[in-house]
Amino acid sequence: MPASDPSPSSSSRSPAASDGPPYSGLLEVDESVVDDIATLLTEQQRGMVLNLVADLYPADVALLLRRLPDAEAGRLFRWLPPEMGADVLAEMEDAVRAALLDDLRPDTLIDLIDALDTDDAADVLADLPDRVALEVLPDLEDAADLTELLEYGEETAGGIMAREYVALAPDQTLQEATEAVRRSAADVDDVYTAYVVDEAGTLLGTLSLKQLLLSAGAVKVRDVMDADFISVAPRVDQEEVGRVVQRYDLVSVPVVNDTGRMMGRITIDDVVDVIRDEAEEDMQLMSGLTGEEETVDSAVQVSRGRLPWLIVGLVGSGLSGTVIGAFEATLQQAVVLATFIPVVTAMGGNAAVQSAAIAVQGLGAGELWLSDAFKRIGKEMLVALLNGIVVAGLLCGTVALLGMGDVTMLVATLSLTMLSVSLVATTNGALIPFLLTWLGVDPASAMGPFVTTLNDIMGLAIYFLIATALYL
Amino acid sequence: MPASDPSPSSSSRSPAASDGPPYSGLLEVDESVVDDIATLLTEQQRGMVLNLVADLYPADVALLLRRLPDAEAGRLFRWLPPEMGADVLAEMEDAVRAALLDDLRPDTLIDLIDALDTDDAADVLADLPDRVALEVLPDLEDAADLTELLEYGEETAGGIMAREYVALAPDQTLQEATEAVRRSAADVDDVYTAYVVDEAGTLLGTLSLKQLLLSAGAVKVRDVMDADFISVAPRVDQEEVGRVVQRYDLVSVPVVNDTGRMMGRITIDDVVDVIRDEAEEDMQLMSGLTGEEETVDSAVQVSRGRLPWLIVGLVGSGLSGTVIGAFEATLQQAVVLATFIPVVTAMGGNAAVQSAAIAVQGLGAGELWLSDAFKRIGKEMLVALLNGIVVAGLLCGTVALLGMGDVTMLVATLSLTMLSVSLVATTNGALIPFLLTWLGVDPASAMGPFVTTLNDIMGLAIYFLIATALYL
Numbered sequence: 019m020p021a022s023d024p025s026p027s028s029s030s031r032s033p034a035a036s037d038g039p040p041y042s043g044l045l046e047v048d049e050s051v052v053d054d055i056a057t058l059l060t061e062q063q064r065g066m067v068l069n070l071v072a073d074l075y076p077a078d079v080a081l082l083l084r085r086l087p088d089a090e091a092g093r094l095f096r097w098l099p100p101e102m103g104a105d106v107l108a109e110m111e112d113a114v115r116a117a118l119l120d121d122l123r124p125d126t127l128i129d130l131i132d133a134l135d136t137d138d139a140a141d142v143l144a145d146l147p148d149r150v151a152l153e154v155l156p157d158l159e160d161a162a163d164l165t166e167l168l169e170y171g172e173e174t175a176g177g178i179m180a181r182e183y184v185a186l187a188p189d190q191t192l193q194e195a196t197e198a199v200r201r202s203a204a205d206v207d208d209v210y211t212a213y214v215v216d217e218a219g220t221l222l223g224t225l226s227l228k229q230l231l232l233s234a235g236a237v238k239v240r241d242v243m244d245a246d247f248i249s250v251a252p253r254v255d256q257e258e259v260g261r262v263v264q265r266y267d268l269v270s271v272p273v274v275n276d277t278g279r280m281m282g283r284i285t286i287d288d289v290v291d292v293i294r295d296e297a298e299e300d301m302q303l304m305s306g307l308t309g310e311e312e313t314v315d316s317a318v319q320v321s322r323g324r325l326p327w328l329i330v331g332l333v334g335s336g337l338s339g340t341v342i343g344a345f346e347a348t349l350q351q352a353v354v355l356a357t358f359i360p361v362v363t364a365m366g367g368n369a370a371v372q373s374a375a376i377a378v379q380g381l382g383a384g385e386l387w388l389s390d391a392f393k394r395i396g397k398e399m400l401v402a403l404l405n406g407i408v409v410a411g412l413l414c415g416t417v418a419l420l421g422m423g424d425v426t427m428l429v430a431t432l433s434l435t436m437l438s439v440s441l442v443a444t445t446n447g448a449l450i451p452f453l454l455t456w457l458g459v460d461p462a463s464a465m466g467p468f469v470t471t472l473n474d475i476m477g478l479a480i481y482f483l484i485a486t487a488l489y490l
Numbered sequence: 491m492p493a494s495d496p497s498p499s500s501s502s503r504s505p506a507a508s509d510g511p512p513y514s515g516l517l518e519v520d521e522s523v524v525d526d527i528a529t530l531l532t533e534q535q536r537g538m539v540l541n542l543v544a545d546l547y548p549a550d551v552a553l554l555l556r557r558l559p560d561a562e563a564g565r566l567f568r569w570l571p572p573e574m575g576a577d578v579l580a581e582m583e584d585a586v587r588a589a590l591l592d593d594l595r596p597d598t599l600i601d602l603i604d605a606l607d608t609d610d611a612a613d614v615l616a617d618l619p620d621r622v623a624l625e626v627l628p629d630l631e632d633a634a635d636l637t638e639l640l641e642y643g644e645e646t647a648g649g650i651m652a653r654e655y656v657a658l659a660p661d662q663t664l665q666e667a668t669e670a671v672r673r674s675a676a677d678v679d680d681v682y683t684a685y686v687v688d689e690a691g692t693l694l695g696t697l698s699l700k701q702l703l704l705s706a707g708a709v710k711v712r713d714v715m716d717a718d719f720i721s722v723a724p725r726v727d728q729e730e731v732g733r734v735v736q737r738y739d740l741v742s743v744p745v746v747n748d749t750g751r752m753m754g755r756i757t758i759d760d761v762v763d764v765i766r767d768e769a770e771e772d773m774q775l776m777s778g779l780t781g782e783e784e785t786v787d788s789a790v791q792v793s794r795g796r797l798p799w800l801i802v803g804l805v806g807s808g809l810s811g812t813v814i815g816a817f818e819a820t821l822q823q824a825v826v827l828a829t830f831i832p833v834v835t836a837m838g839g840n841a842a843v844q845s846a847a848i849a850v851q852g853l854g855a856g857e858l859w860l861s862d863a864f865k866r867i868g869k870e871m872l873v874a875l876l877n878g879i880v881v882a883g884l885l886c887g888t889v890a891l892l893g894m895g896d897v898t899m900l901v902a903t904l905s906l907t908m909l910s911v912s913l914v915a916t917t918n919g920a921l922i923p924f925l926l927t928w929l930g931v932d933p934a935s936a937m938g939p940f941v942t943t944l945n946d947i948m949g950l951a952i953y954f955l956i957a958t959a960l961y962l
Binding site for chain 1: 514515516520521547549553556668671672675680681682699700702703704718719720721723734735736737738739741746758759761762763765766769770772773774776777778779783785789790792793796797799800801803804806807808810811812814815818821822825826828829830831832833835836837839840841843844846847848850851852855856857858859861866869872873876877880881884885888937939942943946950
């Protein structure tokens with residue numbers, strides 16, 4: 019019964035739905051689990067709740083807290099053992115987290131944050147009210163590291179890196195290196211690679227655990243390390259980090275400043291989140307949202323976020339309207355022309371979005387370069403011509419069959435219009451992403467309401483100019 | 491000079507552009523590099539070409555092959571040392587790969603495929619013409635494994651898993667385990683975790699290299715392994731695998747069939763590609779593309795892929811037109827009404843897409859459940875009311891200021907229309923993704939031309955019904 023499936027879209031699509039659960043090793047948090055735990059919480063059944071929750075992964079506890087009524091969520095969070103509380107904190111969305119941390123005493127807050135890796139700790143601090151953040155910061159274990167991390171933009175390599183990593187010296191033997199890994203194991207999670215740094219903190223090379231495991235103990239780190247490694251600069255946009263990690267199949271990437279100093283490392287799990295976030299942001303830009311709307315936002319927040327684009331749309335469509343208004347005489351002459359207004363705008367809108375989408379993706383993935391603009395647009399115009407002919411043919415065929423209005427005039431007007439609109443709109447769609455990229459703007463906005471409106475205006479102008487020329 | 495920047499969008503946005511390259515350890519493949527190598531290739535400068543290419547990562551060589559003229563690309567690929575050729579093959583898009591493999595002799599092809607991991611080998615085979623695939627398959631090292639992999643859908647866990655993994659026995663000591671890892675190191679890349687299986691091949695637990703490194707050699711695998719691990723079923727949709735890996739921060743996930751047998755493992759680098767692909771597919775669905783258009787496709791391929799949606803759009807907008815046509819009498823009465831057709835459709839389209847986007851993302855991320863439908867839609871209607879009032883206010887204000895047509899009538903018509911359109915469209919936008927999900931269809935299609943058109947029709951009907959009621 020899909021109603022209680024937390025991820026219905028794909029599992030209902032995938033055959034897995036029919037033959038057993040899609041994955042094992044997990045207690046699935048669904049409607050009924052949430053309800054049961056809610057009841058136990060109101061009944062103050064601490065023991066039973068903690069037993070149930072003990073089987074859950076932090077991400078699922080975070081989901082649980084998101085679904086529970088505020089009072090129950092607060093209680094559960096206070097009941098969680100500190101270690102788990104911290105892990106869960108790292109998995110929560112900002113909005114939910116803020117609500118839970120609001121009514122915590124500073125010292126509890128400090129214990130929680132101290133239990134986090136510096137990258138997560140920095141996120142939590144960044145989301146706290148400045149007053150609170152400034153109050154707790156000095157008393158935190160990693161106060162110095164955190165102050166440094168907070169100086170980087172939240173969406174840069176420096177903003178998503180963690181300060182914890184396993185450091186080795188180039189002249190250590192692998193035996194000693196193994197010892198070093200053992201010692202740091204406690205406070206560094208998911209170690210796949212150790213970083214070889216000199217006294218000055220300059221990154222000399224990387225050494226994978228596999229390599230460490232494979233070579234003899236007497237060998238020197240310097241002799242087995244990988245000296246030509248990929249690193250990113252602290253101020254690089256996180257989207258760029260995602261692209262590098264994906265392109266070169268990395269599991270973690272060191273962050274190195276321009277003097278070659280090792281600043282920290284970014285692990286794949288954070289990169290995966292970045293890729294997902296950036297994709298969601300693009301989709302929102304395409305849809306005329308601010309790119310930050312969350313499902314938990316209040317109606318007023320949502321309304322405020324959406325209004326700007328609705329108003330842009332209003333102004334733009336107002337202009338389209340003015341175009342129509344300017345041709346009232348022509349319309350009086352043949353009201354039938356109004357019937358085709360949606361056809362003209364639909365053709366323009368769809369053709370433009372299609373060619374824009376593919377350009378946006380190509381540019382985003384680095385498959386298309388700015389220098390490809392002309393080749394690309396040439397190709398799109400060819401496509402536009404082909405599609406324009408087919409669509410115009412279908413449309414005019416229908417008009418002729420139905421014998422609408424003054425058929426010959428109408429067919430002449432529409433065929434000319436559809437062909438030109440297809441050409442203009444498709445070219446716009448392909449051109450604008452290159453333009454935006456060149457200007458340093460996210461090309462995904464090329465598919466937002468703004469461009470659609472632009473195409474409506476041009477399409478209608480073309481339509482009525484042709485019509486007027488033929489009819490009057 | 492952005493023209494030669496392979497990833498301009500983000501690097502031109504990020505401050506990095508100003509202070510040095512965004513990342514180091516890479517020779518950036520740009521326009522000039524491509525041109526130089528192209529020249530050397532035409533001049534048959536084998537030595538110099540291979541020297542240059544030796545510094546490139548496989549992904550960059552793949553990009554290079556993609557940018558080179560076919561003749562030069564073919565030559566470079568034939569010149570590559572077999573090992574590198576295979577690595578590059580694994581990084582290529584299907585279209586490019588097919589072209590290059592076309593003119594290879596079967597035995598060369600076999601050497602190349604044998605050098606690949608089974609997951610990549612299976613992809614390559616799947617893309618080969620059946621005739622060729624069947625010809626080479628029997629002579630491949632992993633023929634048996636590959637035949638099994640090819641039985642799974644390309645977009646399922648079984649389709650993206652590799653058969654290679656490090657297997658340990660529960661009663662081995664860690665000393666012996668380390669030996670086992672050393673032995674398998676040659677043919678298993680990126681090892682982060684070893685898998686503990688019994689004689690029957692049942693997966694009992696997992697052991698991370700870190701754990702292996704940290705514990706004493708005399709300890710038994712059974713005593714340190716992680717016995718409660720997450721695994722996925724072979725037939726699970728790859729999108730679901732991506733969700734699990736992201737949600738639980740995994741670097742690799744074992745694929746286990748319903749009898750508990752270990753089938754293979756999926757590594758994070760493949761999951762990252764899946765997440766990116768699924769995001770691109772969603773964006774294409776939203777834009778009225780088939781979800782498979784590649785930047786390298788020919789104009790005719792592209793045209794064929796886009797026409798279906800353009801025709802859907804044509805039919806849909808034709809219906810919108812019919813709606814307008816049905817009210818010709820009203821239009822004759824007040825041609826000014828035509829001026830507001832774009833305003834009405836824009837409001838409907840934008841409002842719907844906004845509410846659809848957020849629902850699609852929530853459902854995709856598992857933040858929204860089917861059971862949330864009513865709560866969600868209620869909230870959206872509240873948003874629609876707020877935005878409807880503001881937009882209607884602005885529009886009517888303008889109309890009054892400009893004193894267009896019969897102001898009072900027009901204001902009455904437009905305010906009523908904008909409010910109802912906002913409500914109807916927003917509700918549609920939020921409702922349809924839930925509906926599609928419940929039907930097991932990818933909700934992203936909720937933002938394609940189909941739904942936009944539906945909203946146009948409803949919006950125009952509302953508009954002219956109200957107008958007719960008031961004007962006639």
